[in-house]
Every structure is written in structure tokens, then in C-alpha cells.
Amino acid sequence: MEPRKGRRLALFPLPLQGHINPMLQLASILHSKGFSITIIHTNFNSPNPSNYPHFTFHFINENLSECEATTTDIFALLKLLTIRCVEPFRECLSKVLSDMSEEPIACLISDAVFPFTQAVADSLKVPRMVLRTGGASSFLVMAAFPFLRQRGYFPIQDSKLEEPVAELVPLKVKDLPVINTSEPESFHQVVDGMVNGTKASSGVIWNTFEDLEQPAIAALRHQFSIPIFPIGPFHKCYSSSSSSLFTEDRSSISWLDKRAPKSVIYVSFGSIAAINETEFLEIAWGLANSKQHFLLVVRPGLVLGTEWLEPLPNGFIENLDGRGHIVKWAPQTEVLVHSACGAFWTHNGWNSTLESICEGVPMICMPCFTDQKVNARYVSDVWRVGLQLEKGLKRGEIERTIRSLMVEKEGEEIRHRVLQLKDKANMCLRQDGTSCQSLESLVTHILSLE
Incomplete structure (x- = not known):
């Protein structure tokens, strides 16, 4: 038959x-x-x-x-x-x-x-x-x-x-x-x-x-x-x-709505990566010391040995004076397309990397394992649409990298290149x-x- x-x-x-x-x-x-x-x-x-x-x-x-x-x-x-x-x-x-x-x-x-x-x-x-x-x-x-x-x-x-x-x-x-x-x-x-x-x-x-x-x-x-x-x-x-396995916190968008264009750094390390408490504190202080607005995703399980935000010192969030917003999960594609989003600090999973490029958002790269490491190197050295944290997670290095991307000339040049790639991404689907x-x-x- x-x-x-x-x-x-x-x-x-x-x-x-x-x-x-x-x-x-x-x-x-x-x-x-x-x-x-x-x-x-x-x-x-x-x-x-x-x-x-x-x-x-x-x-x-x-x-x-x-x-x-x-x-x-x-x-x-x-x-x-x-x-x-x-x-x-x-x-x-x-x-x-x-x-x-x-x-x-x-x-x-x-x-x-x-x-x-x-x-x-x-x-x-x-x-x-x-x-x-x-x-x-x-x-x-x-x-x-x-x-x-x-x-x-x-x-x-x-x-x-x-x-x-x-x-x-x-x-x-x-x-x-x-x-x-x-x-x-x-x-x-x-x-x-x-x-x-x-x-x-x-x-x-x-x-x-x-x-x-x-x-x-x-x-x-x-x-x-x-x-x-x-x-x-x-x-x-x-x-x-x-198809998200996590509940998305819609307050991310309402918070972004009140921020100036390109003024916020979005920070998310994906659904699997894990960091220790020391690394988390360096990230938190680097963000705070940069004086830039930030939307930080801390999913339960991200910081090893903790439930959620317990490692942060008392008064940390209050002392940000509204510059920071912390959620357990965010609607990422909506965040990246939002006018307030000025940079994406990412683990460089392929989905996140591609989404950032497609929305013309420059990246700070912190790869954790497997293909993320290659993706990050291509972002920083081949496409030149982001910066890598090459020297580890130290608050001073984090602060300098954020400021380079958000307020200095190097960031302007990176933003120009990523917008060119965004145009190419749109053209390929015509x-x-x-x-x-x-x-x-x-x-x-x-x-x-x-």
C-alpha cells in the first residue's frame, strides 16, 4: 500500500x-x-x-x-x-x-x-x-x-x-x-x-x-x-x-512607563543560570553605584542558597530612591521593545541575544555556560553591539561598564551599530x-x- x-x-x-x-x-x-x-x-x-x-x-x-x-x-x-x-x-x-x-x-x-x-x-x-x-x-x-x-x-x-x-x-x-x-x-x-x-x-x-x-x-x-x-x-x-514557565510581573511595564527614553538598564540572567550570594551583592552594588535606573529580575533560585532578596542589606532598596525596580520575572520581549529600555545586562542565551539585537538594545554580557560564551564573544568582538564583563563580577568594574554603555561616547557608537543590525533583522523577514x-x-x- x-x-x-x-x-x-x-x-x-x-x-x-x-x-x-x-x-x-x-x-x-x-x-x-x-x-x-x-x-x-x-x-x-x-x-x-x-x-x-x-x-x-x-x-x-x-x-x-x-x-x-x-x-x-x-x-x-x-x-x-x-x-x-x-x-x-x-x-x-x-x-x-x-x-x-x-x-x-x-x-x-x-x-x-x-x-x-x-x-x-x-x-x-x-x-x-x-x-x-x-x-x-x-x-x-x-x-x-x-x-x-x-x-x-x-x-x-x-x-x-x-x-x-x-x-x-x-x-x-x-x-x-x-x-x-x-x-x-x-x-x-x-x-x-x-x-x-x-x-x-x-x-x-x-x-x-x-x-x-x-x-x-x-x-x-x-x-x-x-x-x-x-x-x-x-x-x-x-x-x-x-509558554513562559514563570509568572510575569506586569509591574515591570508600568514602572518603565514612568521612565525617560533609553534611561533604564534591564538585568536578567535567564531561566537556568545561578550565581552565589557574593556575586549577587556585587551586581546589586554595581547597579546602585552607577546611579542609572535599572529593572532587575531575580527569579527564585537565581541566588544559590536563598529564597529571594534576603542577601540585600537593610535599606538597600529604599536608598535607591526609586531608581531600581526588582521583580521575580518580567515579560522580556515587552521590556526590550519599551522606549525606556536603554541596555540589557544578559547571560547571552541565544533567545535573549537575538531579542536584544532585534530591538536595537545594546548589551552587557555575563555568559554562564555552553553557547552563551560564544554568543557573548560575538556580541562584544564581532558584531560589537555590547561590552563584556571580562574581569569578573566586581562592583567597580560593573559600575564602569554600565556608565560606558549608558552615558559615554563608547555607548553611543555601540547603540548605532546595534540599530543597524535591528534594521537588517527587519529586512530579512520582508x-x-x-x-x-x-x-x-x-x-x-x-x-x-x-
Whole structure:
């Protein structure tokens, strides 16, 4: 019997905030192109299906204990998910494929960090594409890990952190996209698995655009024998604020409404990063001493060993005299587009970096792990749309960096460059823009898969 062909897609995100958002944005983009969407998702960190009435949701049980689900060791969580999801995912996808009441599945799109989905897709005879939720430049570095191991860059030595990686200009050794773990070899296996799983797929979708990362995209097209589709920035097509795992504090916007244009530095380190109490106090005092207005996001769990703001000395907030506003979570895309937002102090996760560029907001970079380190180096040294805190978290250095960006000539030049990139981001989404053309190519490619 001839296999049925359809315009239904099955999407399977990695269940972390920075991965769920772009996958659901991609789902909306593809839905607008006439595809029906089925989302396969873990019960862990699951979005509310009622926010997406035009999608069909299937949930799988990954059997994480409460302790496992709340761990601060993100690499340990990733390894657990990779093991626990295999069989539930296989059973769910098999069931979806065999449901004759629904349109046939044309393609599976999985997060690149779930390479086991390739073997499952092969066994069920369904094409698999991947979404890489990070940038192309950082992925190019990860693809070079075997070469970098041969050249002796790994394991990373503290004495060489400031040395250049000659083969990957302008990176320094400290910028290589690793994570602090007691199992570095296991981490390398995960990265190699992601890269090889991507190479084995029927194509890779990127939340980026040609004018931002053209050299990396060109290099990947040369190295990989699969089609590559840079169709970003996703969030400019479809917002997925309703997929936030945190409750957004709307007071952020009403507070910004009372501030002068470009006068506020927005500070947020994403949904996963953690800092210690000493680092938090240096950040707080650096912000206070800069005399600039700031909106600071301190999500519960950001400061290790604390509930929320207990480390701040008595009277700290009162002495700011209204210059600072602290919340547990903010509606980030709304904050960045707000006229009062003059800079973004960020951990340089790819979503945050891209959102800042798209709104023409200069950055202060404080990367924590993996691709964030590469993103930060590109922000400061390649695109030159931000400043890095190179010398660690010291209140004097923080104050100087903030003032350089907010009130000095260096900040004006950076702002001019980021506004040029903002224009390019807008142009790529126009009818004749590179991302728009790449999306049309993606649709054609999906419909050609067998």
C-alpha cells in the first residue's frame, strides 16, 4: 500500500524554557504555512495546551522524581531526560503515526539536543529534521570539538583561559562552549551526539538570519551535506509569551512607563543560570553605584542558597530612591521593545541575544555556560553591539561598564551599530528577505520528504 502523505508535522522540544519558546514559535510559523501541528512534550515543564488551541498535544511521562526535576545541575537533568524519554517518545510517535483519523505525518522536527530521535524516526520510517535553538556560530564551534580535542584545547586549563583559539578567531579558550561538570567526557559525548544527530537528519532549521551569522552559516553548509534553513528571528513572527514557565510581573511595564527614553538598564540572567550570594551583592552594588535606573529580575533560585532578596542589606532598596525596580520575572520581549529600555545586562542565551539585537538594545554580557560564551564573544568582538564583563563580577568594574554603555561616547557608537543590525533583522523577514525566502524553501523541502 502506498504510504499516506500529509501536511501534519510532529514537533518534540527539549523541555527547558529557552528551547520550548522557539519550538512553539516555529510551530506557529509552520502552521501559518498550512501545516497541521502535533506537539509531543514531556509532562515535565509542559506548556498549557489551552494557550495553543490550533495545536494537538500529546504528553509523555519521563518519570522524573521531584528531586530530579528540581536539580540545579542542568547537565545531569539533560542526561536523565535523554535516557528516560526514549521509550515513551517512541510509543507516542508510533501511536501518532498510526492514527488513521488524523492527517499523515510528513516530518518529525525535534530539538537537536535529542539525537536519539533520529533512530526512533528511522525505525518508524518518518523523516526527521532538527531545530537548533542556539546560534549558528556556537554550533560551528561545537562541531569542531573533535578537532579541538586533537589540538589539545581540552581539557581546558585555567592557566590558558585568556589565550586565543587560533583556529576560531576571535574566541579565547575561556569562550569555548563547555559547562562545569564532574563528567567532562560525558559532556563531550552529548555535544558530539547532537552534532552527529544533526548531520544524520534531513535538514536543520535555525533561529537566526543570514546578515547576522553569514560566515558560520556558509561554513556549516560547506561542512554538512544536509539542507540548512535560517528562518529567524522567530519571535518577530510569533510571540510565545504564553509558554513562559514563570509568572510575569506586569509591574515591570508600568514602572518603565514612568521612565525617560533609553534611561533604564534591564538585568536578567535567564531561566537556568545561578550565581552565589557574593556575586549577587556585587551586581546589586554595581547597579546602585552607577546611579542609572535599572529593572532587575531575580527569579527564585537565581541566588544559590536563598529564597529571594534576603542577601540585600537593610535599606538597600529604599536608598535607591526609586531608581531600581526588582521583580521575580518580567515579560522580556515587552521590556526590550519599551522606549525606556536603554541596555540589557544578559547571560547571552541565544533567545535573549537575538531579542536584544532585534530591538536595537545594546548589551552587557555575563555568559554562564555552553553557547552563551560564544554568543557573548560575538556580541562584544564581532558584531560589537555590547561590552563584556571580562574581569569578573566586581562592583567597580560593573559600575564602569554600565556608565560606558549608558552615558559615554563608547555607548553611543555601540547603540548605532546595534540599530543597524535591528534594521537588517527587519529586512530579512520582508517578502524578498533572506529568512522569508529560506522559509519558502523549508516548506518545499518538507513536502518533498519521503
